[in-house]
Amino acid sequence: MxxxxxxxxxxxxxxxxxxxxxxxxxxxxxxxxxxxxxxxxxxxxxxxxxxxxxxxxxxxxxxxxxxxxxxxxxxxxxxxxxxxxxxxxxxxxxxxxxxxxxxxxxxxxxxxxxxxxxxxxxxxxxxxxxxxxxxxxxxxxxxxxxxxxxxxxxxxxxxxxxxxxxxxxxxxxxxxxxxxxxxxxxxxxxxxxxxxxxxxxVAELAQVSGDPERTTLLLSVGTIMVVVPAWRKHILERVQVLNRKFSERREALQTHGLEEDAEEEDKASPRQETEGSSRPLIQGKTKI
Known part of the structure; x- marks a missing residue:
């Protein structure tokens, strides 16, 4: 890799x-x-x-x-x-x-x-x-x-x-x-x-069908079509909002000379707290 x-x-x-x-x-x-x-x-x-x-x-x-x-x-x-x-x-x-x-x-x-x-x-x-x-x-x-x-x-x-x-x-x-x-x-x-x-x-539904492999594939594709749009609409959007708020808070702390607090905020950033979720933004650079 x-x-x-x-x-x-x-x-x-x-x-x-x-x-x-x-x-x-x-x-x-x-x-x-x-x-x-x-x-x-x-x-x-x-x-x-x-x-x-x-x-x-x-x-x-x-x-x-x-x-x-x-x-x-x-x-x-x-x-x-x-x-x-x-x-x-x-x-x-x-x-x-x-x-x-x-x-x-x-x-x-x-x-x-x-x-x-x-x-x-x-x-x-x-x-x-x-x-x-x-x-x-x-x-x-x-x-x-x-x-x-x-x-x-x-x-x-x-x-x-x-x-x-x-x-x-x-x-x-x-x-x-x-x-x-x-x-x-x-x-x-x-x-x-x-x-x-x-x-x-999915395994049980595939077994009772005439074509287990094709049934498994169709059910998997159907699940993706349901889950991915919901993830993009609710979870990903929330992560973006949290990252934007975090970036604004960190910039405010740095502006007022609170570097130590800014470093602590960086350790507790939403990107760290949403482990396993996508991290779509770079702090202070990407605009939503």
């Missing part, structure tokens, strides 16, 4: 080149965190249950492991989340080491998301009342998991947001960034749970 980037990009002062480099770096970090966290959870599942899941994270055929295994996996994810939070408080001056630290925080947060999702799946297969309710219907079981995790995550996100708004003192901004990282992790958990739900639904 770096060889291709440096072979094709010449003018690093061009605004579009800067935006391209930022998007490439963010994509590299997200891919690394997502892949590494998934593999770590796969290894943890093998260590806890003695059964190695397939490349999709499924056990086929399914082997019951008991509720203890599920809670051990969730506990491992919680430990990783705590380590990521503690890592955020470690002062690092070197730019490369800071990048490694941020990547590790991202990876540990995704480990928590994967561990909770897989643990919830194991609980849904082991908890007798839920087994009697949904039976062996995989899509219904995953839909129940997605609704439950989304409800819990949104509740916790609301509480963390309220706490973040009421922080004060010298370490308030540092704590606010930690809380924002936790909110990002819970957002990833919601996304993973619904992705698994939609994947199961």
């Amino acid at each position: 770096d060889l291709f980037r440096y072979a094709t990009i010449r003018d690093f002062t061009d605004e579009r080149v800067v935006m391209c480099c930022e998007e490439l770096e963010e994509a590299e970090n997200d891919i690394f965190g997502l892949a590494t966290s998934f593999l770590l959870v796969q290894v943890a599942r093998y260590c806890i249950t003695g059964v190695l899941p397939n490349a999709e994270g499924e056990e086929r055929p399914f082997h019951p492991h008991g509720m203890t295994s599920a809670f051990l996996l969730i506990g491992m994810g919680a430990v990783c989340l705590v380590l990521g939070i503690l890592l955020a408080f470690v002062p690092i001056g070197n730019k490369k080491l800071k990048h490694v630290s941020e990547t590790m925080q991202n990876t540990l947060g995704m480990v928590f998301a994967w561990a909770v999702l897989v643990g919830a799946r194991m609980v849904s297969r082991e908890w007798a009342p839920l087994v009697q309710l949904v039976g062996d219907y995989a899509t219904m079981r995953r839909l129940t998991i997605a609704l439950t995790l989304s409800t819990c995550a949104i509740t916790v996100i609301g509480a963390l947001d309220l706490i973040s708004d009421r922080l004060s003192g010298r370490d308030a901004k540092q704590l606010a960034r930690v809380l924002q990282n936790m909110i990002n992790v819970l957002s990833i958990l919601i996304g993973l749970s619904w992705e698994a739900c939609f994947e199961s639904g």
